[in-house]
Amino acid sequence: MWDTSKDYRILIAVKSKELFMRTVQTGAFRGHWNKKMALESADNMDAHFQSLLYSYLEGNELSNSPELSKLEEEANYVIHYLGGDEWNHIFLNKAPKEEREKTEENIAKVQFFLNTILGLRHRLSLGSINDPIIGIDIFVGEIMSVSKHPNADSLMICNVNLKKRAITVVTNNLDVKEGNHVAVAMLPPQSFMDIASEGMFLGVNGVVLKDVKGKLGELPNGIPMESLNDTRNLIEGFLQKK
Template structure:
């Protein structure tokens, strides 16, 4: 019997809901959006997750449960309340330069939360895995473009294609090049001196893995397991 009360996918989903609520409440989102509907839909996910904690269903059964289906429907409701597909673009149009940095981080956190919840069924279908790394998405990506960090010489800002969308990833590996095939852990966004990083490259010994196997947007494979150590630690930190 699977101990659902300790399943990292459910625990990260709950923290992601909390992150969305906290961020949406505090973000300076100018424009037309239904804040009440967004927050209420997010809050309604909490009892769904609590029910699953004590269901003791196997992961594949969890993935097909009515609660997971309802949570995914609530994500769609939130996106609709925010303004529909591409909702973030409208908010960016209405902020001045001084507000943009903070807004970028807020929107990145909201997108992380919604994507993490929406893809939970895919991670549950990985089976009974008791490891923090299954709590978040890890995808094969391709580095599309690179620029130097505007204020930090030892950091690069990478635009990474992960299949269904592009991500910004900040790295301290200055050997990363355009076209590198990388593994990306989609972690809670973090600001690095004005630039919001939406994930972290898999790497070993401080060096990014630059020739990862796997279909674009899907789980990478064929890499050393210790490349997941940093991701594992950051997921645990997010759950504290």
């Protein structure tokens, strides 16, 4: 019997919802949107999380449970109350210049929450796996552009194509270049000197993997197991945050 109360995928989803609540309650998104109903829709997820956590169903059974469908429904309500499918572009366009970087960070946190909930069905369908890595997505990405961080000489800002969308990744590996195929762990967004990073490149001994095999936006093929160690530690740290 699978102990769903310790399933990393569900635990990360619960934590991402807490991140969303803090972000929306404290973030100053501008424009016409329904903050009250967005928060209420997210809050409605708690009962469904509890049902999943104590269901003791196997992973593939969890992926077909009615509770998961209800979580997806609430996530889509959140998108609606944020302003629809273009909510992130609307908020960014409405942000004054002096608030743009903070708005980008808050948008990234909300996007992480939505992707975590709406990608939960796929992760659960992979079966009963007891590994922190299963709690987040890892995608093949192509670096489209690289620029120096404006506030830190030891950091680079990368625009990364994941096929369905592009993300920003901040890295301390100064050798990354346009055209590199990388493996990106979609971790909770973190700000590095006022620039929000939406993921982390996988690497070994501090060197980013730059010729990763696999289709863009999908799970990479044949990555070294040791390249996952830092990601595991960061996931555990995220779950322990108050």
